[in-house]
Amino acid sequence: MLTKTLVMAISGLAIAAPALARDEIRIVGSSTVFPYTQAVAENFVNVTGAPSPIVESTGTGGGMKIFCGGIGEKFPDVTGASRAMKSSEFELCQSNGVTDISEALIGFDGLSMAVSRDSDVDWDLSLKDIYLALAAQVPVEGAWADNPHKTWADVNPDLPAIEILAYGPPPTSGTRDAFVELAMREGCKELAFVHDGGFDKAWVKENCSRMRQDGPFVEAGENDNLIVQRLNADENAMGIFGYSFLYENLDALKGVQIEGVAPSIETIADKSYPISRPLFVYIKNAHRGVIPNLDAFIEEYMSDDALEADGYLAERGLVSLSEDAMMNLQDSVLDGVMLETN
Amino acid sequence: MENQTSTIQLVQASLVRRKRKERFLKGLGLSAICFAFLMLATLVISLVASGHSAFVQTHVTFEVFVDPDEIREKRLPRGGFDDALAASLAEYLPGVDLSDRATKKQVEKILSNGAQFHLRDLVVADPSLIGQTIELTVPVSDPYDQLNKGGIDPDTPEENRRLNDKQIAMFNQLVAADTISKPLNWGLIINADSRFPELAGLKGALIGSAWALLVCFLISFPLGIGAAIYLEEFAPKNRFSNLIEVNINNLAAVPSVVFGLLALSVFIGWFGLPRSAPLVGGMTLALMTMPTIIIATRAALKSVPPSIREAALGLGASPQQTVFGHVLPLAMPGILTGTIIGLAQALGETAPLLLIGMNAFITSAPDGPLSSATTLPTQIFIWADSPERGFASRTSAAILVLLGFLITMNAVAIFLRSKFERKW
Numbered sequence: 001m002l003t004k005t006l007v008m009a010i011s012g013l014a015i016a017a018p019a020l021a022r023d024e025i026r027i028v029g030s031s032t033v034f035p036y037t038q039a040v041a042e043n044f045v046n047v048t049g050a051p052s053p054i055v056e057s058t059g060t061g062g063g064m065k066i067f068c069g070g071i072g073e074k075f076p077d078v079t080g081a082s083r084a085m086k087s088s089e090f091e092l093c094q095s096n097g098v099t100d101i102s103e104a105l106i107g108f109d110g111l112s113m114a115v116s117r118d119s120d121v122d123w124d125l126s127l128k129d130i131y132l133a134l135a136a137q138v139p140v141e142g143a144w145a146d147n148p149h150k151t152w153a154d155v156n157p158d159l160p161a162i163e164i165l166a167y168g169p170p171p172t173s174g175t176r177d178a179f180v181e182l183a184m185r186e187g188c189k190e191l192a193f194v195h196d197g198g199f200d201k202a203w204v205k206e207n208c209s210r211m212r213q214d215g216p217f218v219e220a221g222e223n224d225n226l227i228v229q230r231l232n233a234d235e236n237a238m239g240i241f242g243y244s245f246l247y248e249n250l251d252a253l254k255g256v257q258i259e260g261v262a263p264s265i266e267t268i269a270d271k272s273y274p275i276s277r278p279l280f281v282y283i284k285n286a287h288r289g290v291i292p293n294l295d296a297f298i299e300e301y302m303s304d305d306a307l308e309a310d311g312y313l314a315e316r317g318l319v320s321l322s323e324d325a326m327m328n329l330q331d332s333v334l335d336g337v338m339l340e341t342n
Numbered sequence: 343m344e345n346q347t348s349t350i351q352l353v354q355a356s357l358v359r360r361k362r363k364e365r366f367l368k369g370l371g372l373s374a375i376c377f378a379f380l381m382l383a384t385l386v387i388s389l390v391a392s393g394h395s396a397f398v399q400t401h402v403t404f405e406v407f408v409d410p411d412e413i414r415e416k417r418l419p420r421g422g423f424d425d426a427l428a429a430s431l432a433e434y435l436p437g438v439d440l441s442d443r444a445t446k447k448q449v450e451k452i453l454s455n456g457a458q459f460h461l462r463d464l465v466v467a468d469p470s471l472i473g474q475t476i477e478l479t480v481p482v483s484d485p486y487d488q489l490n491k492g493g494i495d496p497d498t499p500e501e502n503r504r505l506n507d508k509q510i511a512m513f514n515q516l517v518a519a520d521t522i523s524k525p526l527n528w529g530l531i532i533n534a535d536s537r538f539p540e541l542a543g544l545k546g547a548l549i550g551s552a553w554a555l556l557v558c559f560l561i562s563f564p565l566g567i568g569a570a571i572y573l574e575e576f577a578p579k580n581r582f583s584n585l586i587e588v589n590i591n592n593l594a595a596v597p598s599v600v601f602g603l604l605a606l607s608v609f610i611g612w613f614g615l616p617r618s619a620p621l622v623g624g625m626t627l628a629l630m631t632m633p634t635i636i637i638a639t640r641a642a643l644k645s646v647p648p649s650i651r652e653a654a655l656g657l658g659a660s661p662q663q664t665v666f667g668h669v670l671p672l673a674m675p676g677i678l679t680g681t682i683i684g685l686a687q688a689l690g691e692t693a694p695l696l697l698i699g700m701n702a703f704i705t706s707a708p709d710g711p712l713s714s715a716t717t718l719p720t721q722i723f724i725w726a727d728s729p730e731r732g733f734a735s736r737t738s739a740a741i742l743v744l745l746g747f748l749i750t751m752n753a754v755a756i757f758l759r760s761k762f763e764r765k766w
Binding site for chain 2: 022024026031034035037038039041042045046049051052053054055056057074117224225244245247248249250251310317
């Protein structure tokens, strides 16, 4: 039996087998959305007894590339994203015939900066401090130059004279995109030099988006657990990752306050915590009704059990939507409302 | 005469220095080995230290009343299994008021999320259980498992731990009622992957690895041996065969991630084979293993003395008969050893499998080479990246399982070599 299947499969190669039929749902996308999709997938299997969906963590950008590759069994049905679909990705989708997409904003995730609990410092940073400490270029004596700051005290005299060292995600990560957009660019805009200099949006995007490469900011790979371990080893180091990792490690790590607000489920939900981001799931509507069980899976994802404030996604660290927003989402996604442009 | 004595004197004079050099070399070698052993011991000890707790799992054993009000035969497989479990568990928790919604939720959360599905499966298999009281042993959820294993320290301030004082008090009540046990964690081997550490196991990864290795063996073994026999016994020795030899040696040194990229574009892109399938994984690994097998087979064939070939040819055997009747059987132990070592390498290979999507989250074991699966190393990769505490020890445990398989395979290789290899 085994060898027979194998022989068939291998001989199939010779005549370039057509796409093989599949009866399980395929999901790709952001590593931040991955744990939530995992939870939905597992619950979906337990409740319905359908074949187990295949959930891959490819990163937001990588997921979009595969998702927008085309229509058909070879291509995934759903992708998770820790930022909204970019217009370039939308165009890629369109050009490959993936025109009917539903966008679902499932909740929010705080980006947290954290230090080890061994640290005696009660960190409270403004976005401006974060920018001045971690950006590649900052204003130095009235000119835009390479970042000279070595310690936090160089950035802001109120901060301790501890050497700047932050572990963060690499450029392929959605977490990095969100951090640059929400913390770095906002902090940059607050600088007097930029604020009063009359620079346009394009200039800000061009010049305020680069993290420094000279040591104080360390790209630590996609594995957030590694960052957590490094923070435990060095009390002066800071880590940048999604809130769910801080939430799971609250006994070893403490969150850095941003603009005086500490990260928590409450502060992220009421948006008083400044660096939180929306999490999205994109659904290929052309696959609905074609791939078995896809509709039931989406129903499970959009169910109250999953999404509400004490639902099982919230238990994993997702910050839920408001009641109204959740109902709107459920209506629009279950009806398959099409994403227009981006 | 004088000349001779001076030579002996010279030798004697240098003897001390030469012996010292020899001792130095011996010491250097010994310390290199000690260093290697130290590193190995550090690795294994740190893995055992962090992983041993995953080989046991905290369970709770309690009487469950399968409440006919919550679970009706007509509505199966749906029903209030979680409510029935919570109500039964609360019997062991005097002073806990289930009518408070938050408290009820906390009681439910003591049990693993899988408990309700376990009860459901029992009742669906035997609906006569409805209305009866049965004894059930189920895993507790990860935070309580951590608490029982010392991963959560009750002395840390309440706001910094996953369990509050009330939850710890409930667990202590269960301990006092003698319901908590810590048996061997068979789930680690017989469960498929799960989002919940207490339910997660390696079944899917083990079966996925087995399928991938089988495919890898079926492709690389015959092709590798065929290529080696031709190159060693039949190919004319000229520039072209030299070129091929150099290329094969080169191929053995190509980083595995390159094979992953190749597989992604050829097997998945052109041939349209499914992502994450052990068939594609096995084919990718075969590309990597084949050069190893070719090189090992050629070495084994070379070590068969020419007199065997000459004797066979001299008695009138054809070259083909010589190779298959005489040379190959004598070379077989060496070939098998090389193959097993190649397969052991393939078992531990991760990078190419990540590229073809074998690091997916799948809650069921694969039922064939075409259904999606993970392998042992990619499963370790997924677990290492999971935020839940319970996965830290499970990652180490999974690495120990993988190491166990590697040691077994290498031991078999050594056994085959020492048992069957002939010295000439």
